[in-house]
Amino acid sequence: MNALKIDKGTSSKSAYNIRSIHGTDEERHTLAVIVANEPGVLARVIGLFSGRGYNIESLTVAEVDHEGNTSRITIVTTGTPQIIEQIKAQLGRIVPVYDVHDLTVEGPSVERELSMFKVSGTGDKRVEALRLADVFRANVVDSTLTSFTFEVVGSPEKIDAFGELMRPLGLTEMARTGVAALARG
Amino acid sequence: MVQTMSGAKMVVQALIDQGVDTIFGYPGGAVLPIYDEIFQQNSIRHYLVRHEQGAVHAAEGYARSTGKPGVVLVTSGPGATNAVTGLTDALMDSIPLVVLTGQVPTFMIGSDAFQEADTVGITRPCTKHNWLVKDTNDLSETLHTAFHVATAGRPGPVLIDIPKDVQFADGTYTPASKIKSHYKPQVKGDFNSITKLVELMETSKKPLFYTGGGVINSGPPASQLLRELVAGTNFPVTSTLMGLGAYPAKGENWLGMLGMHGLYEANMAMHDCDLMINIGARFDDRITGRLDAFSPDSAKVHIDIDQSSINKVIRVDIPIVGDVAHILEDVLKVWKSRGRKTDATNVKLWWNEIKDWKKIRCLDYKPSKKVIKPQYALERLEALTKDHDRYITTEVGQHQMWAAQYLGFNDPNRWMTSGGLGTMGYGFPASIGVQVAHPESLVINVAGEASWLMNMQEMGTAIQYGLPVKQFILNNERLGMVRQWQELLHGERYSQSWSEALPDFVKLAEAFGAKGILCSDPTDLDDAIMEMVEYDGPVIFDCLVEKHENCFPMIPSGKAHNEMLLSDTTLDGAIDATGSVLV
Numbered sequence: 001m002n003a004l005k006i007d008k009g010t011s012s013k014s015a016y017n018i019r020s021i022h023g024t025d026e027e028r029h030t031l032a033v034i035v036a037n038e039p040g041v042l043a044r045v046i047g048l049f050s051g052r053g054y055n056i057e058s059l060t061v062a063e064v065d066h067e068g069n070t071s072r073i074t075i076v077t078t079g080t081p082q083i084i085e086q087i088k089a090q091l092g093r094i095v096p097v098y099d100v101h102d103l104t105v106e107g108p109s110v111e112r113e114l115s116m117f118k119v120s121g122t123g124d125k126r127v128e129a130l131r132l133a134d135v136f137r138a139n140v141v142d143s144t145l146t147s148f149t150f151e152v153v154g155s156p157e158k159i160d161a162f163g164e165l166m167r168p169l170g171l172t173e174m175a176r177t178g179v180a181a182l183a184r185g
Numbered sequence: 186m187v188q189t190m191s192g193a194k195m196v197v198q199a200l201i202d203q204g205v206d207t208i209f210g211y212p213g214g215a216v217l218p219i220y221d222e223i224f225q226q227n228s229i230r231h232y233l234v235r236h237e238q239g240a241v242h243a244a245e246g247y248a249r250s251t252g253k254p255g256v257v258l259v260t261s262g263p264g265a266t267n268a269v270t271g272l273t274d275a276l277m278d279s280i281p282l283v284v285l286t287g288q289v290p291t292f293m294i295g296s297d298a299f300q301e302a303d304t305v306g307i308t309r310p311c312t313k314h315n316w317l318v319k320d321t322n323d324l325s326e327t328l329h330t331a332f333h334v335a336t337a338g339r340p341g342p343v344l345i346d347i348p349k350d351v352q353f354a355d356g357t358y359t360p361a362s363k364i365k366s367h368y369k370p371q372v373k374g375d376f377n378s379i380t381k382l383v384e385l386m387e388t389s390k391k392p393l394f395y396t397g398g399g400v401i402n403s404g405p406p407a408s409q410l411l412r413e414l415v416a417g418t419n420f421p422v423t424s425t426l427m428g429l430g431a432y433p434a435k436g437e438n439w440l441g442m443l444g445m446h447g448l449y450e451a452n453m454a455m456h457d458c459d460l461m462i463n464i465g466a467r468f469d470d471r472i473t474g475r476l477d478a479f480s481p482d483s484a485k486v487h488i489d490i491d492q493s494s495i496n497k498v499i500r501v502d503i504p505i506v507g508d509v510a511h512i513l514e515d516v517l518k519v520w521k522s523r524g525r526k527t528d529a530t531n532v533k534l535w536w537n538e539i540k541d542w543k544k545i546r547c548l549d550y551k552p553s554k555k556v557i558k559p560q561y562a563l564e565r566l567e568a569l570t571k572d573h574d575r576y577i578t579t580e581v582g583q584h585q586m587w588a589a590q591y592l593g594f595n596d597p598n599r600w601m602t603s604g605g606l607g608t609m610g611y612g613f614p615a616s617i618g619v620q621v622a623h624p625e626s627l628v629i630n631v632a633g634e635a636s637w638l639m640n641m642q643e644m645g646t647a648i649q650y651g652l653p654v655k656q657f658i659l660n661n662e663r664l665g666m667v668r669q670w671q672e673l674l675h676g677e678r679y680s681q682s683w684s685e686a687l688p689d690f691v692k693l694a695e696a697f698g699a700k701g702i703l704c705s706d707p708t709d710l711d712d713a714i715m716e717m718v719e720y721d722g723p724v725i726f727d728c729l730v731e732k733h734e735n736c737f738p739m740i741p742s743g744k745a746h747n748e749m750l751l752s753d754t755t756l757d758g759a760i761d762a763t764g765s766v767l768v
Contacts, residue, residue, distance in 0.1 A: 051310050089493035095314040095368055
């Protein structure tokens with residue numbers, strides 16, 4: 001029985017809280033998931049993320065091939081390398097998922113997002129908003145005497161930056177589509 | 186030739202085309218058209234259960250003991266929700282099932298109609314895949330695809346929700362041969378990885394096979410190949426709860442089950458090995474114990490058909506994704522072609538270490554002449570039934586672990602237990618499913634009295650179909666495993682863990698028209714067991730055992746493999762505050 005020396009309180013770690021030994025740094029990954037365009041497939045993908053406690057930063061989905069009946073889901077997620085690997089494997093085993101691409105590791109890719117900003121104000125602020133919108137190559141899609149609605153297309157960072165600039169100038173409402181992404185070349 | 190038929194007839198036709206001759210179910214309003222078709226044919230035998238959960242567990246028992254998918258037919262609403270526990274159980278243990286549920290007619294879906302439930306929504310996370318069929322023309326294709334999805338790759342339960350108007354309407358029947366599914370899981374393993382595994386096998390000083398339910402699920406050839414590989418290499422082999430029987434318990438290289446209540450030698454070998462070859466197991470938390478102390482010095486190889494099992498819990502050095510039988514065949518081929526090499530000298534030294542661990546005799550227990558020790562009851566059951574054509578099911582708890590420790594399984598598909606989900610109430614209906622599949626065999630459900638009561642209504646099913654299932658109840662009038670944890674973790678405050686107001690099991694058996702046997706004296710036990718075995722009909726065996734026996738050996742929560750407890754004497758302070766949050 002000498003082999004069984006059990007010191008009291010030796011275990012500070014448990015099976016549930018030490019998974020981080022494989023690296024704790026969270027990474028941001030953009031995944032493109034090609035799925036059969038059938039009822040419930042989005043619920044399956046979202047259910048996987050909520051059920052297993054993964055993050056979703058952004059999610060877009062639309063049919064991309066009417067003939068082939070496939071949709072493309074673009075998911076931006078964060079997690080440790082081990083979690084990202086799990087997410088891809090778990091997505092891959094959903095029956096109506098045809099393909100999972102990790103655009104972050106599969107080479108260079110481009111990400112774009114469409115957003116709309118409603119900025120209310122008069123006088124200098126209104127002029128400044130319009131000037132900045134020009135710098136960001138935003139389109140004015142609606143205007144009244146007291147407000148503009150801008151449309152900005154670009155990377156999520158660009159949209160974040162535009163939003164920050166509009167905030168002091170009377171930003172009242174914004175809408176973002178989430179990221180669409182494609183591998184380069 | 187285009188065949189037009191009603192949706193209900195299509196269901197029956199598709200089942201026949203898929204080779205189904207047995208289904209388990211319970212009728213109700215939303216499946217009446219299908220039941221009407223079942224009434225008018227003789228190819229498929231329907232077993233009427235007493236509760237839908239029982240139908241799913243029975244189908245699981247049928248599936249696990251035959252390797253074929255189990256089929257269940259239940260109605261909408263409560264019929265479907267009652268099936269959820271069984272579906273989750275089958276998903277966790279990778280059991281192929283095709284579950285058909287009725288649904289309210291399509292034009293009423295979403296109106297909170299009578300017996301309506303969002304069945305595909307409820308069962309989405311507890312099935313491998315599910316479908317709501319809204320057009321009769323899609324029904325037969327969906328049915329055939331369902332059988333493919335349930336059985337291909339990592340097996341699992343699938344569900345088809347069929348609205349009543351779809352059952353009544355006519356549509357075109359598509360035969361199975363015309364179905365093309367894009368779902369084609371990889372079965373062949375990567376050849377380079379297999380070669381790397383063989384290289385490690387050739388040089389390893391302390392190798393170990395750690396096998397799981399995947400070997401069983403892969404089919405009998407996988408077990409055969411495993412035996413060949415073990416015999417050829419002389420490596421030791423241990424198995425998870427789910428994998429018992431893939432390598433024979435009487436085999437020379439068998440170390441017994443590993444894990445929380447596994448054998449000392451198996452767990453010590455896991456901890457000290459330098460090459461761990463995981464075949465079809467998934468590093469479950471019952472197996473690994475404390476992760477940062479899990480087998481610290483081993484190279485780890487993981488063979489699994491499910492990519493998501495790789496690196497989920499334990500990071501491995503060589504992952505090989507594919508079907509166990511295919512991969513083992515290639516491993517053997519490569520290993521033989523390279524000259525059947527192993528480091529025999531060091532493997533022999535490794536065996537000497539293992540033999541020292543075996544000397545601890547971790548399954549020894551304090552015998553008694555006055556009361557029946559549960560371990561003794563299982564030892565006698567093993568001694569008296571091991572030469573029979575025997576199938577064992579269990580419920581969940583101490584008795585389940587003792588059964589895994591003290592019963593020997595020499596063939597795959599002979600051991601049916603709820604591993605992943607730990608479903609009390611699994612064993613009795615599962616034994617019914619096994620007996621249906623193997624009418625001439627001896628089918629024993631090793632049970633605890635509390636688990637057994639959870640699905641005792643299935644006595645009606647056993648009697649109705651003359652299924653001679655033996656219910657071997659180790660009755661300690663306690664929720665034994667809960668009691669054990671309360672003793673270890675909660676200051677011996679036995680909150681709600683005793684079974685009060687138990688029925689007289691002998692009278693209960695008689696009330697159903699079965700045989701009841703009561704045994705409380707160790708000296709009577711052998712005769713009583715033989716009486717049970719020889720009786721031609723269902724038996725409830727009420728075996729009154731020691732009430733406070735704890736199940737050992739045990740790796741306490743949050744501890745490593747080499748920190749096993751062997752007996753009550755080592756209990757003091759065994760689990761600390763951190764470990765106590767684990768289940």
